[in-house]
Amino acid sequence: MFVLGLDVGKSELYARLLQIPEPGKFVPLGTGKSVSNTAKGHEQLLAWLRKSGAGGEGTSVVMESTSVYWERVAMTLYEAGCRISVVNAAQIKFFAKSTLRRGKTDKLDADLIGRFGAVMHPARWMPPEADLVELRALLHARDNIVELSTVEAGRHHAMDHRYQPSSKALGFCEARQALLAQQLVEVNDKVNALVLTSVRLQTDVTLLRSIPGIGSLTAALLLVETMHLSEMESSNQWAAYAGLSPVPRQSGNFTGRTHISKIGNARLRRAFYLCALTASRMKNGFGNFYRHLTSQGKPKKVALIALARKLLRVAFAVLKSGQKFNPDYRRPSPMAA
Structure with missing residues (x-):
């Protein structure tokens, strides 16, 4: 049994491998590994795990949910048969305090995450279904469009109330507003179409809509x-x-x-x-x-x-x-x- 602590960054991954000879005990193996957070780096990480005698179902990989930069390496290791756990960074922070950890580097963080996994046995992560991932991306894009529309409406109001408003600047602002309005219609149509094409999504949305106040x-x-x-x-x-x-x-x-x-x-x-x-x-x-x-x-x-x-x-x-x-x-x- 092995536990791999993975500190995920935008461009690099720092890994620390621990062996679990018996419950409650762990032994660090080697000095760790640093690879780029790219497809090539993920393959290098897998090769290093296999060389160390780890990998597959007998290896539990623990990482923080660092923005979106953990998703690809998590999927790569999941497809390789590893047991994946994605934990809240606050859990690692408070675990570090409980061990009186003072220093902070990427290598130390990888070691700390591995020790957290060996002691706390976090829940297993499973990849979400593709239609939910697509729906989430569309809804987040919709939120961004609505937010930008609000910003542009405020800008238009301010420019329109200047002592000497610029018709050219107002035209640029109105063009951006028209584009955002068009994109909002498009993303709403995409969301509705995606829900209609998935029987499970359509069923769950119907169930939730039966609750007063939920659209x-x-x-x-x-x-x-x-x-x-x-x-x-x-x-x-x-x-x-x-x-x-x-x-x-x-x-x-x-x-x-x-x-x-x-x-x-x-x-x-x-x-x-x-x-x-x-x-x-x-x-x-x-x-x-x-x-x-x-x-x-x-x-x-x-x-x-x-x-x-x-x-x-x-x-x-x-x-x-x-x-x-x-x-x-x-x-x-x-x-x-």
Whole structure:
């Protein structure tokens, strides 16, 4: 059994190989390996692993989710039969603190990541399906288009209100706005077409749309931002991933204010918050839940966060059960069971 710690950079990979002779013990092998983060470098890394007697299912590769630069090497090693784990960089940071690690270099980081894998046994990563990857890319591109459109609208407003506005500059700005509007229509069409061509995507979007406050685009966003969370068994895990889990502050006689962690996927958290804004205005169970909280003296934002977490839990249940949202459903009493 081997554990490979991989420190991923934009242009280079630093690897550290550990052998696990028995549970709870590990032995560093050699001095590590540095290769370029390219297809050629990935092949060199595989050749080095084989030369060291590692590789295949008996080798667990642990790396941080460094932007997008980990994806290609993860796929290469996965296709070579290795067991891949992609972990949050915060986990490695706090693990380093627990070992009183002081120095920081790429080689030290690779060694630290390998030791983390040998001690903590992180969850296995599986590559997402191709249609989800494509849908995620399209939705991220849509977010960029919307953001740029907002920027250009602000620029146009500012230029139009100058004492002596330039018609030429305004023309350039309007041309950019027209291009962005055209691209927004195109990306919306692409997203809808992709959902319609995939039976599984269409089924999951239909399930999520049955929940009040969640529309087609939001449903697609929820699917792509949670595409690697299918193995989770509890909605609390989803809430933690979205940064919507509560963080209590209490020590001795001191009790501070509880707030959400905000450690997690900001896109997912924002999506559920916006869904909560919509659902809070409705005359149904979700709207009544929000109004009940505010009537009890809860601040509006606190009530919205609570509603966002409730919507997340309902979305998790709907996808796990494969059944549309039923407002009349009541969880069976433990006494009745």
